[in-house]
């Protein structure tokens with residue numbers, strides 16, 4: 001029985017990490033449902049972007065208040081988790097504060113963790129106030145109801161509780177308090193427990209210790225279901241993010257091939273397809289569902305933090321249009337999850353569910369409200385490109401469904417007929433010279 | 436107004452067996468839209484004044500396809516692109532200057548993959564070059580001196596291609612009082628025309644984007660709202676009208692302001 005806690009600990013650890021690994025596998029499988037896209041270019045710039053934007057949080061601090069608070073939580077959270085290493089060793093081997101033999105350096109480490117924990121605690125409270133008391137507009141848009149709204153708050157509670165447990169655990173740890181080193185913050189919490197007996201203190205300490213580590217394991221597994229996935233995915237996402245000028249949209253290769261065929265006087269339209277031309281299904285232009293998007297766009301969707309910076313800068317959204325770039329990303333993720341679950345439920349095959357991203361999640365009205373201004377792309381702190389999804393879906397609407405608004409059809413007919421979006425004669429193109 | 440401009444075409448250059456320094460890509464708006472044509476003429480006056488050897492494609496120019504692409508018609512875009520590239524390459528064009536940020540973006544970023552590789556500049560960048568190389572001189576006694584001017588960043592020049600300073604440095608060289616809107620450069624609000632919106636009614640909402648952006652501009656109390664895009668120009672002009680401020684506030688392209696300062 002003596003080893004019971006160790007065994008329980010090992011089971012919790014394995015279960016926690018195992019379930020997490022299972023979800024990561026699912027995540028990767030879902031992302032790979034996207035179309036292949038070449039991302040082997042600009043290696044150096046990609047690394048730089050990742051270091052600058054994800055690690056250095058360069059885009060977060062453009063909004064200084066939220067930015068600096070976020071940096072605190074981020075650094076605090078990452079560094080304090082070094083402590084988890086000690087917890088795991090202690091838990092598995094029944095030791096107590098195995099690193100405390102490091103002496104004053106240990107004191108220094110734990111001391112810094114305690115300060116960070118307090119800072120994180122305070123920062124998270126400010127975040128909570130911004131969301132729930134000040135009600136910053138971007139957290140109260142149409143798409144931020146039910147789960148997304150709760151999710152945002154759950155994470156804050158989680159962090160508050162984890163930080164509190166960490167400090168309580170230290171405050172009630174008598175040997176640690178007696179060390180008089182590293183208890184920078186917890187020494188002020190210890191007196192709250194003054195009346196308690198040594199054994200009660202020990203129980204509280206153990207309880208806090210267990211809840212802390214179990215909390216971390218639960219948190220780890222919560223990520224997959226939450227916008228908080230960005231703490232992991234921000235890194236690959238900023239690496240694979242757009243490295244071309246923001247104004248540059250990709251040229252559809254399938255269209256290039258067809259246009260070349262049409263323009264080439266030597267091409268024989270009736271020629272039998274070449275031997276290696278295995279694709280007899282005509283290629284679909286644009287995207288009506290998540291599987292028509294590229295895997296980078298799907299990674300984007302999982303990375304989205306739902307911060308709403310994009311939406312708050314979007315000219316369409318600011319003028320009351322239905323479009324919200326954040327919603328585009330959330331819809332993409334929700335639909336992708338739905339497709340993933342469908343695949344799980346049907347032995348690894350997707351079974352048509354009569355639904356798709358276009359129409360069931362994202363409406364034409366939203367898509368046609370976009371001015372392609374790139375404000376959303378510029379604003380996103382983790383290099384997400386909502387615009388690319390909007391354009392891909394417009395392509396489907398126009399090229400597969402001929403469902404452009406009438407005025408746009410007229411405009412396009414004009415371009416076809418006289419090389420300008422207006423119905424003017426091409427021969428009058430130089431008239432301005434003499435007017 | 437009908438001062439005669441020297442506007443040679445590529446075909447004329449070709450006939451003489453010569454190559455101009457630059458091709459001036461006029462763009463559809465610059466060719467047909469009444470307001471934008473004034474910008475085109477102003478820019479040509481500057482080119483004439485600086486004795487730049489330039490040419491236009493004239494009737495051989497066709498829409499770049501930008502607006503079709505952004506509306507989702509990739510097919511039409513690439514047809515336009517391939518047609519234009521064929522002509523540009525046949526004339527062996529190397530340098531292109533355009534007063535339209537949409538043409539600029541498309542020619543510069545989207546044509547290369549389709550076989551069109553050119554050195555493309557926005558007219559504000561090119562004018563800045565003409566000034567710094569001494570080919571164009573700005574007399575510093577212009578009637579614009581001391582006027583309050585705010586600059587609206589066109590999305591396709593600014594965010595899309597990160598050209599923020601060329602237009603501003605031109606304005607400063609005119610001795611004007613350059614006042615920035617609260618949202619400027621990379622956080623500038625769109626005028627509402629991009630992504631084919633220019634050619635359709637806005638979707639349902641509670642305000643027009645151009646009016647919101649004009650409000651941004653009016654908060655700086657400007658005499659002039661300057662911009663560098665024919666579409667932005669239309670949108671801001673309409674916005675000023677919607678706010679009934681057209682008596683005090685004018686909307687000009689940077690090329691027009693410089694031409695005015697030069698008394699051209």
Ligand code: SF4
Pocket residue numbers: 310313314315316317323324325369370371372373374375376377386387390
């Ligand atoms: S590109 Fe479209 S979605 Fe993004 S901010 Fe501009 S209008 Fe909104």
Ligand code: SF4
Pocket residue numbers: 303304305306307308309310311325326329379380381382383384386
């Ligand atoms: S796309 Fe980027 S800016 Fe928009 S909500 Fe997601 S993380 Fe925030």
